Amino acid sequence: MNADALKRESARRALDYVKPGMKLGLGTGSTAAHFVDLLAGKMRGGLQIVCVPTSEATRKQAEGLGIPLTTLDETPELDLTIDGADELDPALSLIKGGGGALLREKIVASASREMIVVADESKAVPVLGRFPLPIEVVDFGLEATRRAIVEVSAAAGCRGDMKLRKKADGHVFVTDQGHVILDAHFGRIPDAAALARGLAQVPGVVEHGLFIGLATRAILADSEGIRVIERP
Numbered sequence: 001m002n003a004d005a006l007k008r009e010s011a012r013r014a015l016d017y018v019k020p021g022m023k024l025g026l027g028t029g030s031t032a033a034h035f036v037d038l039l040a041g042k043m044r045g046g047l048q049i050v051c052v053p054t055s056e057a058t059r060k061q062a063e064g065l066g067i068p069l070t071t072l073d074e075t076p077e078l079d080l081t082i083d084g085a086d087e088l089d090p091a092l093s094l095i096k097g098g099g100g101a102l103l104r105e106k107i108v109a110s111a112s113r114e115m116i117v118v119a120d121e122s123k124a125v126p127v128l129g130r131f132p133l134p135i136e137v138v139d140f141g142l143e144a145t146r147r148a149i150v151e152v153s154a155a156a157g158c159r160g161d162m163k164l165r166k167k168a169d170g171h172v173f174v175t176d177q178g179h180v181i182l183d184a185h186f187g188r189i190p191d192a193a194a195l196a197r198g199l200a201q202v203p204g205v206v207e208h209g210l211f212i213g214l215a216t217r218a219i220l221a222d223s224e225g226i227r228v229i230e231r232p
Helices: 003-017 031-044 057-062 102-110 143-154 192-200
Strands: 023-026 049-053 077-082 114-120 133-137 161-164 180-185 205-208 216-221 225-230
Touching: 003 031, 003 077, 003 114, 003 216, 023 031, 023 133, 031 057, 031 077, 031 114, 049 057, 077 102, 102 114, 102 133, 102 205, 102 225, 133 143, 143 161, 143 180, 180 192
Parallel strands: 023 049, 023 077, 077 114, 114 216
Antiparallel strands: 133 180, 133 205, 161 180, 216 225
């Protein structure tokens, strides 16, 4: 199977954890989009749930498929969030935000009792950092913020290029919340928790793509089948 087919198989297995009456967080990205599509099919078969989307793209997809939606203002506690990841390590620490929805994704995941990651096997790594770490920042004082991020990253043992994310047409990428993203190309993050603490202290940083202690289970698909990992 190609990568897209593997993603769909991972998403399909995640349906096993969805129970009637659940309040569900819907992730963002290519694998999460497969899950939303498959979830709609299950709901046409009679499953009744309500969902909170993590991005405008997911909201539009879910609405188009007839999935009932709510907000965290109306439903502040969720049973389960199912989302993809750009990387995950053996402890189920993640890098997320390749699609630019990291802020809403982290808010929704944090409001959930459980978070399940769906992905193909290529996303599993021994140490995070191969995928550039997205850091969502305000555009005011951008260079000062970037310099401060470089300093705290170096203190956590991380060095590498930091690039302002742009779209294919060359315009700056803007998140659903109106912020911009710096992508940090570290290659390797020796202590993700230390880096997360440092980034959280930088004025101008809204959120970062390190998801630590949030994922409870990962469903990974490869050509040999499905592998389920639970957080140690």
